[in-house]
Amino acid sequence: MTETKTRRRGERLEQAILDATWAELAEVGYTALTIEAVAKRAGTSKPVIYRRWQSRAHLVVSAWVRQQPQESGTPDLGSLRADLVWLFTRVADRMAGMMSETIAGVMADAFKHPEVQTLLRDRLDSAPLTGVIRHVVDNAVARGELRPVELPRMVLRLPLDLVRAVAVFYGPPVPDEMVESMVDDVYLPLLKGLALD
Amino acid sequence: MTETKTRRRGERLEQAILDATWAELAEVGYTALTIEAVAKRAGTSKPVIYRRWQSRAHLVVSAWVRQQPQESGTPDLGSLRADLVWLFTRVADRMAGMMSETIAGVMADAFKHPEVQTLLRDRLDSAPLTGVIRHVVDNAVARGELRPVELPRMVLRLPLDLVRAVAVFYGPPVPDEMVESMVDDVYLPLLKGLALD
DNA sequence: CCTTTAAGATACGTTGCGTTTCCTATCGAA
DNA sequence: TTCGATAGGAAACGCAACGTATCTTAAAGG
Known part of the structure; x- marks a missing residue:
């Protein structure tokens, strides 16, 4: 038998579909991604997919969630600036x-699917990133580079918002000078300004 | 004659199409906007539209550009904070x-059409907004609220990026507390931090 | 072993795409 | 005023993907 004419179910099948989705995403992007292509690539059929996900947006978010890497350790490169550059670079x-084209596409579709919007928002709000930011700032405080400062939500979400904005507008990758500008012209001055009180 | 069975051309026709586009946009949004619907509403036909614009994205950007209001005067409400709140509120x-759904949709499609991306970027980079920001800051400096400070590009684009990010993620309208947080937690501290040197 | 569940294949009607064809109103030059 | 070039409007096209319905049959479990 060269063909494993097996019929998958449950978790195995689902994972195969999500893998196929991810592969398609990488190959043709979000806008051009079709359910039919995903089905074919996964070796299954449309109804199987529609039985599990309401829409392309739902499917892609599922695939993305599975792909999410867990946070790697936080840096301590000896200076706040170095740590911030590292952090922004990592985000960029x-x-x-995972193409900004996908992000833009999903965000656009999310307007049709409130649950997707919610899911996406929660996923990005509670991003492990905020933990890293806090950690980097704490280190700077410990080093005496910065006076103790509390970080409002809006400040915590800023790195992601900024990088996303630039990536979507200029197309990835975000050039190094831009990253440095985010740090030197925005985030570092902001932290210093917050620490004034 | 109840019917003006006239056949429009050139500028008149173009404006009618753009008006129809804008109306459709307001009614069904970007994602659901179809060229056929625009053609019908404008009382013309698809080929006429395709002769002028390559895609939905091009068409919508054209319509949007025409709709762009010219900048109203800059404020001077007596304090930097008040001016900034006014400015952020206006952006929001x-x-x-002009629905964030449209912005998200166009940004997503812009990946397929580099000229659209360029057009959009230029339009937003050179936004009259940057002039207003400079003006507001100058006034604060004149009042003695702030030491003279130069504003990097990244700082000038921040208001638009921030508001857009929040609008797209939470859906419009952007709540007042968010606007105030942008001013109090981000922009004001940032300006003060920049003015430290 | 026999029942339940759902995978996989196929086909369906629908919608909007972007294009082509054809006819004729409008415009500008002669 | 006439005539030829230009371009608007209407209709139809083939195509692609949508989302659904139908059917057969493999897998899972008691």
Whole structure:
């Protein structure tokens, strides 16, 4: 038998579909992604997919969630600036990796599907990133580079918003000068300004 | 004659199409906007539209450009904070007016059409908004609220990026507390931090 | 072993795409 | 005023993907 004419079910099948989705995403992007292509690539059929996900947006978000890497350790490179550059670079790289085209597409579709919007928002709000930011700032405080400062939500979400905005407008990858500008012209001055009180 | 069976050309026709586009946009949004519907509403036909614009994205950007209001005067409400709240609120309102759904949709489609991306970027980079920001800051400096400070590009684009991010993620309208948080937690501290040197 | 569940294949009607064809109103030059 | 070039309007096209319905049959479990 060259063909494993097996019929998958449950978890195995689902994972195969999500893998196929991810592969399609990488190959043709979000806008051009079709359910039919995903079905074919996964070796299954449309109804199987529609039985599990309401829409392309739902499917893609599922695939994305599974792909999410867990947070790697936080840096301590000896200076606040160095840590911030590292952090922003990391965000920019990840953004380039899973195309901003996908993000833009999903965000657009999310208007049709409130649950997707919610899911996406929660996923990005509670991002492990905020933990890293806090950690980096704490280190700077410990080093005496910065006076103790509390970080409002809006400040915590800023890195992601900024990188996303630039990536979507200029297309990835985000150039190094832009990343440095985010740090030197925005985030560092902002932290210093917050620490004034 | 109840019917003006006239056949429009050139500028008149073009304007009618753009008006129809804008109306459709307001009614069904970007994602659901179809060229056929625009053609019908404008009382013309698809080929006429395709002769002028390559895609839905091009068409919508054209319509949007025509609709762009010219900048109203800059404020001077007596304090930097008040001016900034006014400014951010204005940005948020405009964002709510021409749906963030449209922005998200166009941005997503822009990946397929580099000229659209360029057009959009230029339009938003050179936004009259940056002039207003400079003016507001100058006034604060003149009042003695702030030491003289130069504003990097990244700082100038921040208001638009921030409001857009929030509008797209939470859906419009952007709540007042969010606007105030942008001013109190981000922009004001940032300006003060920049003015430290 | 026999029942239940759902995978996989196929086909369906629908919608909007972007294009082509054809006819004729409008415009500008002669 | 006439005539030829230009371009608007209407209709139809083939195509692609949508989302659904139908049917057969493999897998899972008691």
